[in-house]
Each structure stands twice: as structure tokens, then as C-alpha cells.
Amino acid sequence: MTENQGTQALQQLRVGFVANLVVAASVGAYGSVLGVLAAKKGLSWSELLLMNLSVFAGSAQFVIVDMWLPPLPVVEITLAVLVINMRYLLIGASLEPLFVGTSFRHKALFMHLVADENWAMTMARFHRQKVTTYFLLGGGICVQSAWCLGTMAGHRLGAGIAEPERFGLDFAFVAVFTALVFSFWRGRQDLLPWTVTAVLAYIGASYVPGKWYILIGGVGGALVAAFTPATKPEVTPHD
Amino acid sequence: MTDASFAVIAAAAAVTYGLRLGGLLLAGRLPRTGRFRRFMNALPGTILLSLIVPAALAGGLWSWVATLCTALCSLKTGNVFLSMLLGVGIVAGSRWLGL
Numbered sequence: 001m002t003e004n005q006g007t008q009a010l011q012q013l014r015v016g017f018v019a020n021l022v023v024a025a026s027v028g029a030y031g032s033v034l035g036v037l038a039a040k041k042g043l044s045w046s047e048l049l050l051m052n053l054s055v056f057a058g059s060a061q062f063v064i065v066d067m068w069l070p071p072l073p074v075v076e077i078t079l080a081v082l083v084i085n086m087r088y089l090l091i092g093a094s095l096e097p098l099f100v101g102t103s104f105r106h107k108a109l110f111m112h113l114v115a116d117e118n119w120a121m122t123m124a125r126f127h128r129q130k131v132t133t134y135f136l137l138g139g140g141i142c143v144q145s146a147w148c149l150g151t152m153a154g155h156r157l158g159a160g161i162a163e164p165e166r167f168g169l170d171f172a173f174v175a176v177f178t179a180l181v182f183s184f185w186r187g188r189q190d191l192l193p194w195t196v197t198a199v200l201a202y203i204g205a206s207y208v209p210g211k212w213y214i215l216i217g218g219v220g221g222a223l224v225a226a227f228t229p230a231t232k233p234e235v236t237p238h239d
Numbered sequence: 240m241t242d243a244s245f246a247v248i249a250a251a252a253a254v255t256y257g258l259r260l261g262g263l264l265l266a267g268r269l270p271r272t273g274r275f276r277r278f279m280n281a282l283p284g285t286i287l288l289s290l291i292v293p294a295a296l297a298g299g300l301w302s303w304v305a306t307l308c309t310a311l312c313s314l315k316t317g318n319v320f321l322s323m324l325l326g327v328g329i330v331a332g333s334r335w336l337g338l
Contacts, residue, residue: 022320047244054252064251072243078250085255092262094283099263111260116290123283168331171305174294175326177287178306179313184284197285198292205293217289218282225281226274
């Protein structure tokens with residue numbers, strides 16, 4: 001890497017970190033709830049920290065802590081995590097255009113710190129301005145730091161600080177994603193796929209247990225887009 | 240840390256990382272033309288929308304109002320932080336007032 005590329009990477013890292021500060025407070029608040037639950041279930045500080053750093057997936061970690069009863073059901077927990085995190089298969093796939101031209105090592109190193117928040121923040125900018133994988137990584141470092149600080153504080157300090165609902169922080173994720181979703185709108189061609197997505201996601205969330213609704217809505221809507229005849233020659237900004 | 244707790248965390252971490260990296264590597268091997276390309280191009284928007292809709296609807300009337308205001312604020316100002324504060328403020332306020 002030349003000096004110029006190095007400076008650019010650092011700059012992208014910083015911009016990505018700062019952009020994700022919007023969600024840092026609510027990520028931290030949710031972490032504190034997990035920390036309190038983990039302490040009650042008897043997880044040690046080091047177990048929780050290891051889980052934060054290695055698993056790094058909010059809803060999956062809540063389920064792990066919930067199922068944490070000795071003797072630990074390793075297979076059941078692993079299967080539950082597989083189902084909840086299945087959406088990362090799609091999220092990973094959707095990042096492909098961002099990673100074009102990077103080495104396997106680069107991909108392997110950068111993909112670990114991909115969470116819903118920094119993924120959404122990166123993709124919302126992808127077709128509008130120049131963002132690189134370092135923007136994604138900077139956001140991941142921001143989210144991971146907030147997550148660790150929150151969970152560790154909850155584990156140490158207990159229930160007193162863990163009431164995100166009182167401050168509406170449970171709504172913060174919906175609000176941030178709502179503010180970002182317009183950047184993903186590509187015009188009238190998206191009307192039908194998005195309507196189908198919304199309906200499928202709602203039905204999925206109401207009638208299918210767990211997090212399957214994300215896959216049902218996401219794949220269903222994208223399939224509609226795939227099978228709708230293109231009305232005009234396809235133009236994508238990055239080709 | 241016991242062996243069992245290490246095993247649980249290691250397995251969960253391996254599965255999660257496998258999905259993250261697996262999705263990316265798989266997408267690189269798939270065709271980039273026609274239907275498949277239209278599917279992949281639509282995917283980011285439809286995933287994000289799937290994350291939002293059930294959560295926004297589950298919270299009742301004030302969650303609806305807050306989502307709508309967040310959306311309008313974001314369209315008008317383009318400021319993500321301001322839009323989030325508005326939405327969170329409306330939800331927190333409605334709960335505080337017991338609405």
C-alpha cells in the first residue's frame with residue numbers, strides 16, 4: 001500500500017466510525033441489557049467479552065444467554081444461532097460489489113466486523129459517494145466498541161442502567177434504518193418489490209417464529225425484482 | 240471458563256463468521272447478468288425494509304407516527320441523526336405521557 005492509499009484508508013476508517021456514532025448509544029444501551037441478563041445467568045466477565053469479540057451479533061447473543069443453563073446444550077444453541085444469523089448470508093452477499101478486486105485475506109479480515117448497523121450505513125452511501133471497505137470496518141469498530149462497553153457496564157453495574165425502553169432507545173434502530181432506507185430506493189421499478197417485501201416481512205414476523213421474516217421478506221422482494229421484466233435498459237452507476 | 244462454555248461460544252462464532260464470509264464469497268461466484276443481477280441489486284433495499292416493517296408495526300400507533308415523522312424528516316433534511324432523534328423523541332414522549 002502506498003502512502004497515499006494509506007492516508008485514504010485511514011480517512012475512510014475515521015469517516016465510517018463517525019457515521020456509526022448515530023447508533024452507538026442504542027447499541028450500548030442494548031448491550032447493557034444483555035450484560036445484566038448474562039450476569040444473572042452466571043456468565044463470567046471473560047466469557048461475555050469473548051462472546052462479544054468473537055460472535056458479535058446482538059440478537060444471537062441474547063438467545064445464547066437465554067439458553068445458557070448447565071449442562072450447556074451446545075448443538076441446540078449452535079442451531080439457534082445459525083437460524084438467527086442466516087440473514088448475514090444475504091448481507092455478506094450484498095456486500096460483494098464493495099469488495100470487488102480485494103484479496104481473499106482482505107475479505108476474511110474485514111467481514112468479521114459486519115453488523116446490521118454498519119452494513120446499512122455503508123450500503124446507503126455506496127451508490128452516492130465513494131466508500132471503501134475501510135468505511136465498513138470503521139463502522140464495525142464503532143459498533144463493536146459500543147457493544148463491548150455497554151455489555152461490560154451492564155455485567156458490572158447491574159440492572160440500574162438497563163432500561164432502554166424508558167428513553168425510546170428500542171426504537172432507535174427502526175428510526176435509523178428508516179432514515180437510511182430512502183437511499184436504497186432506485187425509482188419506480190422498486191415499488192412492486194418493496195410492497196411485496198413489506199407484506200411478506202409482516203406476515204413472516206406474525207406467523208413464523210424467530211428471525212425468518214428478514215429472509216422471507218428480503219428474498220421474496222428481490223425475487224420479484226428478478227422476475228419483473230426490465231422496462232428500460234438497465235443502468236447501474238458502477239459499471 | 241469451562242470447556243463447555245468455550246465450546247458454545249466457539250461454535251456460535253464459527254457459524255456466524257461462516258455466514259458473513261460465506262455470503263460474500265458465494266456472491267462472487269454467481270453470475271452477474273440477467274435475473275441474478277437484478278436479484279442481487281434489489282437485495283440491500285429489501286433486507287433493510289424487512290428489518291424495519293415488523294418492528295415499526297409492532298409498536299402500535301405512536302410507533303407508526305414516529306416512523307412516519309422519521310421518514311419525512313429524513314427526506315426533507317437528509318440528516319440521519321436528526322431524523323433518529325425525532326423518532327426516538329416521539330416514542331419516548333408518548334410513553335412518558337402514558338399515551
